[in-house]
Amino acid sequence: MYDDARGRRQTAGTFATEKEAVAAWHAAEAEIAKGGLGDRRRGRQTFQTYVEKKWLPHQVLEATTRQDYTYKINKHLMGFFGPMRMCDILPEHVREWITEMQRKGASAATIQKCKRGILNSIFTTALNDQVISQHPSRGVRIPPVPKKPKKAITAKQFDGLYRALPDADSRLLVETIIESGLRWGEVAELRVKDLDFATRVLTVSRTVVELNPQFHPTQGRFLVKPYPKGKEYRRFKLSPQIVRKLKAHAVTRGLGEGDLFFTYLPVDQPKPRKLRPVPVPGAHGMTTANERGKSYDHGSLTAYTTGKCRCEYCKEAYRLYRGQRRATGKDNPRSPRVRQSDGHIPADWFRKQIWTPACKTAGLDHVTPHHLRHAHASWLLAGGADLQVVKERLGHASIATTEQHLHTLPNADETALAALEKIRGPQINEAPETSELDALKAENERLRAAFADVALALRPESRPHLSTA
Structure with a gap:
């Protein structure tokens, strides 16, 4: 046994001889005296234990930040790092977690917030508290987050x-x-x-x-x-x-x-009632057969309860049934959310x-x-x-x-x-675009061809009835 930094009696382990036990508690107290790792068992606690019992309760955070961190830790971190011992987490595990987040479809911004804002803070505190001897997430790269314009x-x-x-x-x-x-x-x-x-x-x-x-x-x-x-x-x-x-x-x-x-x-404003289908039993066909091979009329109460059909006709039939019961005082309506x-x-x-x-x-x-x-x-x-x-x-x-x-x-x-426009304006106005030149050339060729046809038609040899006269 030995006394830790706060004067609490701790165990250095169980040994075969008294000589080994004495050497063990001497070594443990020597580590405390020189500011080293007083209790090497601290690194063997899981990530979940350290975060939930040590880091989150005693970390100085804004209330909104604590709420946001708690949600993100439970959603994105505990499933991967939770059962791992703090001393066993290495940079390769952080890289594996990033790959897993990408596989699940997490955005680059979410990965950045979890890694830079939460993981880095957890491991930095654990390193300062001498729970771990190295920083697992330091130097691990994350996917780039594009900066969107305002x-x-x-x-x-x-x-x-x-x-x-x-x-x-x-x-x-x-x-x-x-x-x-x-x-x-x-x-x-x-x-x-x-x-x-x-x-x-x-x-x-x-x-x-x-x-x-x-x-x-x-x-x-x-x-x-x-x-x-x-x-x-x-x-x-x-x-x-x-x-x-x-x-x-x-x-x-x-x-x-x-x-x-x-x-x-x-202000309590009545919600506009939407048009609902008329649930006429037998007028809308039969439901799909259930596990017992039975079908029921759409729009009937049996189709909703026994047939478990959730089409608009069956839901409306059940809604009307519940409304009739509440109107007669058989069911108490749920109080509105305040x-x-x-x-x-x-x-x-x-x-x-x-x-x-x-x-x-x-x-x-x-x-x-x-x-x-x-x-x-x-x-x-x-x-x-x-x-x-x-x-x-x-x-x-x-x-x-x-x-x-x-x-x-x-x-x-x-x-x-x-x-x-002020610099390029004169040059742009003086020189037409290539597409405009091509259009002008095509129009010129068309006119030349038309003039040639007219000149050929006006020649005497092209009009024999006039030459005979």
């Missing part, structure tokens, strides 16, 4: 989207994003006290994130962080017209200094109920509320705003991120094309 909608597209929004509150929310460039979590947490109506200065000092209750400190749904992304406050001015609208909105709603500008107030909210707008509710229908009406595909932030940056830069000013308004950590919004609008290259 997407920004035009002012005309935004106008169409704005008109398609269903109510004044959603229009004001969307216009606030396009006027300020706020992230969704920042605009969802925007409160009256954050905007100085006199100076039109907006202070961004908080953001809200939506979590699974098991990752929330108090098992709630929304967590307000006392700092925005980048952990740095920012202040900037808004236009007079959006400030007037926000002030009028606050006065109309009777909002106090600490109240949210935009709150979750779901979203947990403390007043903050759920992002997926806004996307499904407000944003997506408006985008369909406006004819916009694959556009998210975050694209309004991109449009804000692109419009400022296209209008001549200073790059550093735009960086500070958006809260970017690097100016290189802001530069990605340059030339994202469809007409961004018009000045370059105009410059090219």
